[in-house]
Amino acid sequence: xxxxxxxxxxxxxxxxxxxxxxxxxxxxxxxxxxxxxxxxxxxxxxxxxxxxxxxxxxxxxxxxxxxxxxxxxxxxxxxxxxxxxxxxxxxxxxxxxx
Numbered sequence: 090x091x092x093x094x095x096x097x098x099x100x101x102x103x104x105x106x107x108x109x110x111x112x113x114x115x116x117x118x119x120x121x122x123x124x125x126x127x128x129x130x131x132x133x134x135x136x137x138x139x140x141x142x143x144x145x146x147x148x149x150x151x152x153x154x155x156x157x158x159x160x161x162x163x164x165x166x167x168x169x170x171x172x173x174x175x176x177x178x179x180x181x182x183x184x185x186x187x
Contacts, residue, residue, distance in 0.1 A: 090135065091165045092128060095184050098158075101171040105155065123150050124171060127157050135161050145169060 094102075102124060110117030127148045131138065141147040141158055148157040158170040169184045 090132060092132065092168060093165050094168045095170070097184060098168045098170050105153075105171060105173070109153075120153050120155075123152050124155075124157065128168070131157065131159060131166060135159075135166055149174070 102121070106117035106121050108117065109120045127150055131146075131148055135146075138146045138148045145158055145160050148159070150156065154174040156170075156172050156174055157168060158172055160167045160169060
């Protein structure tokens with residue numbers, strides 16, 4: 090199975106890394122590592138994480154208030170959002186694909 094990022098999800102990831110590195114040197118890199126660990130766990134157990142909608146699931150990061158929203162397709166997992174848990178919920182819903 091492969092991973093594909095929605096372009097807006099990739100932008101969210103990069104913005105969060107930049108924000109955290111601005112707050113504290115190296116913190117953004119730790120955030121990115123946490124996301125990478127989450128993606129690896131999703132790849133290993135794609136159906137294990139809680140459903141967010143009928144077509145999506147979410148993986149909640151351990152050390153940061155973020156969740157990875159993803160959809161499972163036949164041979165790939167699409168990352169739809171790297172969503173801050175403290176902001177507007179479900180803003181990413183229109184990113185869902187068929």
